[in-house]
Amino acid sequence: MSALLEAHDLAKAYGGVHAVRGVSLDVSPSEIVALIGPNGAGKSTCFNMLNGQIRPDAGTVRLDGRDITGWLPREVWRLGVGRTFQVAATFASMSVIENVQMALLSHAGRASRLWGLATRADRDRAEALLALVGMARQAERPSAELAYGDLKRLELAMALANNPRLLLMDEPTAGMSPRDRVELMALTAEIAREKNLGVLFTEHDMDVVFRHADRILVLSRGQLIAEGRPDEVRTNPEVQAIYLGEGLTYHSGVGS
Amino acid sequence: MQLFVVQLLSGLASAASLFLVASGLSLIFGVTRIVNFAHGAFFMLGAYLTFTLTDRFGGPLGFWGGMALAAVLVGLLGGLFEILLLRRIYRAPELFQLLATFGATLIVQDLVLLIWGPEDLLAPRAPGLSGAIDVLGKRVPSYDIFLILLGPLVLALLWLILHRTRWGMLVRAATQDRDMVAALGVNQKWLFTGVFALGTFLAGLGGALQAPREAVDHTMDLRVIVEIFVVVVIGGLGSIEGAFVAAILVSLLNAFGILILPKISLVLVFLLMAVVLVVRPRGLFGRREGAARMSGGAIMSVWKPLDRDGRIVASAVVVAAALAPLALGPYGLAVATEIAIFVLFAASLHLLVSVGGLPSFGHAAFLGLGSYGAALAVKMLGLPMAPALVAGPLLAALGAAVIGWFAVRLSGVYAAMLTLAFAQILWSIAFQWAPVTGGDNGLLGIWPASWAASAAHLYWLTLALVILAIGALRMIIFSPFGYALRAARDSDLRSEAIGVNRRDVQWRAFVIAGAGAGLAGALFAFLKGSVFPDTMGVSTSIDGLVMVLLGGVETVSGPIVGASVYKLLSIWLVSHTDYSKLVLGLVIIGLVLLFPKGIVGSFPLLHPRRVAPREKAAA
Numbered sequence: 051m052s053a054l055l056e057a058h059d060l061a062k063a064y065g066g067v068h069a070v071r072g073v074s075l076d077v078s079p080s081e082i083v084a085l086i087g088p089n090g091a092g093k094s095t096c097f098n099m100l101n102g103q104i105r106p107d108a109g110t111v112r113l114d115g116r117d118i119t120g121w122l123p124r125e126v127w128r129l130g131v132g133r134t135f136q137v138a139a140t141f142a143s144m145s146v147i148e149n150v151q152m153a154l155l156s157h158a159g160r161a162s163r164l165w166g167l168a169t170r171a172d173r174d175r176a177e178a179l180l181a182l183v184g185m186a187r188q189a190e191r192p193s194a195e196l197a198y199g200d201l202k203r204l205e206l207a208m209a210l211a212n213n214p215r216l217l218l219m220d221e222p223t224a225g226m227s228p229r230d231r232v233e234l235m236a237l238t239a240e241i242a243r244e245k246n247l248g249v250l251f252t253e254h255d256m257d258v259v260f261r262h263a264d265r266i267l268v269l270s271r272g273q274l275i276a277e278g279r280p281d282e283v284r285t286n287p288e289v290q291a292i293y294l295g296e297g298l299t300y301h302s303g304v305g306s
Numbered sequence: 307m308q309l310f311v312v313q314l315l316s317g318l319a320s321a322a323s324l325f326l327v328a329s330g331l332s333l334i335f336g337v338t339r340i341v342n343f344a345h346g347a348f349f350m351l352g353a354y355l356t357f358t359l360t361d362r363f364g365g366p367l368g369f370w371g372g373m374a375l376a377a378v379l380v381g382l383l384g385g386l387f388e389i390l391l392l393r394r395i396y397r398a399p400e401l402f403q404l405l406a407t408f409g410a411t412l413i414v415q416d417l418v419l420l421i422w423g424p425e426d427l428l429a430p431r432a433p434g435l436s437g438a439i440d441v442l443g444k445r446v447p448s449y450d451i452f453l454i455l456l457g458p459l460v461l462a463l464l465w466l467i468l469h470r471t472r473w474g475m476l477v478r479a480a481t482q483d484r485d486m487v488a489a490l491g492v493n494q495k496w497l498f499t500g501v502f503a504l505g506t507f508l509a510g511l512g513g514a515l516q517a518p519r520e521a522v523d524h525t526m527d528l529r530v531i532v533e534i535f536v537v538v539v540i541g542g543l544g545s546i547e548g549a550f551v552a553a554i555l556v557s558l559l560n561a562f563g564i565l566i567l568p569k570i571s572l573v574l575v576f577l578l579m580a581v582v583l584v585v586r587p588r589g590l591f592g593r594r595e596g597a598a599r600m601s602g603g604a605i606m607s608v609w610k611p612l613d614r615d616g617r618i619v620a621s622a623v624v625v626a627a628a629l630a631p632l633a634l635g636p637y638g639l640a641v642a643t644e645i646a647i648f649v650l651f652a653a654s655l656h657l658l659v660s661v662g663g664l665p666s667f668g669h670a671a672f673l674g675l676g677s678y679g680a681a682l683a684v685k686m687l688g689l690p691m692a693p694a695l696v697a698g699p700l701l702a703a704l705g706a707a708v709i710g711w712f713a714v715r716l717s718g719v720y721a722a723m724l725t726l727a728f729a730q731i732l733w734s735i736a737f738q739w740a741p742v743t744g745g746d747n748g749l750l751g752i753w754p755a756s757w758a759a760s761a762a763h764l765y766w767l768t769l770a771l772v773i774l775a776i777g778a779l780r781m782i783i784f785s786p787f788g789y790a791l792r793a794a795r796d797s798d799l800r801s802e803a804i805g806v807n808r809r810d811v812q813w814r815a816f817v818i819a820g821a822g823a824g825l826a827g828a829l830f831a832f833l834k835g836s837v838f839p840d841t842m843g844v845s846t847s848i849d850g851l852v853m854v855l856l857g858g859v860e861t862v863s864g865p866i867v868g869a870s871v872y873k874l875l876s877i878w879l880v881s882h883t884d885y886s887k888l889v890l891g892l893v894i895i896g897l898v899l900l901f902p903k904g905i906v907g908s909f910p911l912l913h914p915r916r917v918a919p920r921e922k923a924a925a
Binding site: 101122123124127128135139140142143144148152153156162163164165166167208209211212 | 607610781782785786796807811814
């Protein structure tokens with residue numbers, strides 16, 4: 051099997067609450083997979099186990115066949131996994147380009163160097179990454195004053211700094227305006243296809259999910275209840291009952 | 307066996323007063339998230355007021371009434387303090403709150419001197435409890451027995467207030483989630499004031515109860531504050547039960563430490579604290595802190611290296627400083643040398659506090675290690691000045707490696723308290739290990755080599771080393787490492803996700819900052835020709851923080867300006883007024899309230915490049 055990411059039988063409990071129970075999933079290179087489910091279904095827990103934010107109680111995570119269960123996020127990152135967060139996490143005291151330069155420096159293994167100006171390091175590549183996400187003109191602005199949508203773009207640029215093979219995006223469009231959402235996901239999809247990246251993302255906006263995902267995984271009460279192409283999932287009666295039936299979704303306006 | 311019982315009872319009696327004060331501090335922290343440094347000052351006021359009031363009224367009723375009145379007065383003062391000062395800084399970074407309350411401590415110290423004078427005062431014995439009772443053939447003061455019984459009684463009362471009254475329920479709710487309590491329509495302002503008044507009342511009561519037991523003096527505030535910090539950290543900040551258990555632990559350790567290990571008795575308590583923090587990072591009874599308040603501490607300005615104008619200004623300052631010996635006499639040069647040394651001390655602390663976001667309350671430890679390292683190299687190893695100037699920073703870096711290893715594993719207030727505890731451990735070692743460190747008498751005769759003996763030569767040497775060290779620190783701030791350090795401070799989540807090992811980066815910062823402060827300390831030893839334990843005292847650590855704050859926490863050049871101004875100001879104050887602490891305290895509070903950005907931060911002219919990006923964005 052040529053899966054890029056393979057999770058097998060992941061489980062996590064908090065006290066008596068089983069947040070995730072026996073979830074298995076996989077992502078292939080250049081495939082965009084969406085992980086959806088109602089609030090509290092265990093999406094974020096699942097997600098955080100994949101890149102080492104949370105240590106699973108049971109199960110394994112493999113990247114390119116290598117067991118990375120229980121590895122630290124920074125170790126997983128070294129293997130070529132980029133990560134964005136539900137609430138954008140960037141370095142508020144730095145300018146936009148410095149944020150990207152920091153990620154590049156760390157990728158090059160030069161983050162503990164005591165000499166040389168960090169602001170001169172890898173400027174070209176940092177600029178190219180910013181251009182890729184459409185942030186070239188904002189390079190010198192303090193990141194603390196960016197609009198939220200731009201902050202998410204910056205996060206994407208940082209997540210791409212280590213030439214990842216896999217992108218993990220936890221609600222990449224949360225908190226954004228509807229227009230920004232569509233744009234950011236279209237951009238991500240474009241980059242993913244261009245660079246042959248696997249992408250796994252969680253999302254509440256069904257518009258975004260059905261438009262860009264190649265495959266959809268549906269999580270409910272910590273378990274996978276369905277999996278398939280968007281049209282399969284849309285017509286799956288179990289999904290409709292458990293997920294769509296809860297009225298937690300927007301009407302899917304595909305094609306509008 | 308007799309001795310054992312006597313020590314046990316005496317320890318338990320001390321625990322009662324300690325518990326009262328510590329529970330007040332813990333209560334205040336739980337609700338307001340402020341570590342009230344002034345708590346020791348309220349304790350001291352309670353003791354002094356008890357002395358005056360019991361003296362004034364006389365008789366059993368006057369005694370007990372006076373004691374209660376003293377505690378109530380302290381509580382009222384505390385409430386007033388909260389309304390006038392703390393209300394304005396709840397959203398400020400922790401560092402500012404600690405400094406503001408420390409400023410209040412300084413003010414109270416001088417006011418106490420002003421009102422009651424410098425002599426030790428003895429309050430009257432408690433009427434009806436002035437005798438002693440026989441315990442296994444030994445005489446134990448009956449007042450001690452009274453205190454031993456009082457401790458659990460107060461614990462029970464506090465528990466009842468917190469668990470059986472509506473107000474107590476609000477306090478507990480606020481301890482868990484202040485914002486939710488506010489959202490439910492509770493007037494937080496008065497809740498906070500009430501809690502602060504109750505907390506300071508307990509501190510005052512603790513002081514009042516201590517007054518008939520031992521002499522009242524004007525240094526008891528700092529002694530008790532360090533002890534209660536240890537107690538609340540061991541017990542867990544915000545936990546009353548924890549304060550009770552920890553007060554007993556600490557008091558017993560004090561009582562028996564003197565018997566069993568007299569040579570290291572002072573160190574024992576801090577060792578206990580360090581062990582507890584390593585095993586349980588939030589103390590014995592501590593829980594995860596409730597929802598964090600909105601952070602006002604994030605540093606949002608983008609730092610830039612000096613541009614051409616900045617370099618011209620910096621060169622001019624260096625040239626002017628180098629020419630100082632032409633204008634200054636020996637005294638002036640000694641002052642200038644001391645300023646240069648403290649500029650380096652503040653700059654090294656700035657690397658931790660501002661760049662790394664690591665609140666250190668024990669930075670004086672590294673200054674002291676540098677001093678002792680250099681002094682011992684001269685005294686014990688017979689080394690000349692040059693290698694001694696290397697030995698100092700080396701010892702300090704070693705100390706920083708150990709302290710930093712622990713500190714980067716704790717969060718926020720606990721890390722700050724741990725650095726304070728380690729500094730106190732080192733202070734205790736310097737104080738008690740007389741054969742090596744000279745104890746209280748210090749090490750004398752650490753004079754510079756003949757080539758640096760004149761005031762001008764020593765000044766030039768110091769200036770050159772300080773400029774080199776500050777240049778190195780600046781280089782580090784703008785290097786990839788400096789950026790990684792800021793990255794770890796700005797967002798732990800993101801820095802981990804891009805491969806930055808936060809603990810490792812912060813630990814290295816500790817070592818670098820320790821070495822910088824150590825060099826300052828080594829130079830200080832040669833400037834003074836001597837080393838004393840007080841170099842490592844709490845007040846030196848606080849001085850450093852005030853310097854960084856005064857210059858501007860959010861700036862790169864702040865510590866240089868801040869240390870210069872602060873040192874000049876304090877030297878001038880000491881020679882021109884008897885109440886330098888009073889003025890200094892007012893300055894600190896004024897600074898926190900009016901100039902939270904510090905001198906450099908408040909005047910953008912001093913750093914023109916920092917505003918440039920914003921202008922460009924606006925254009």
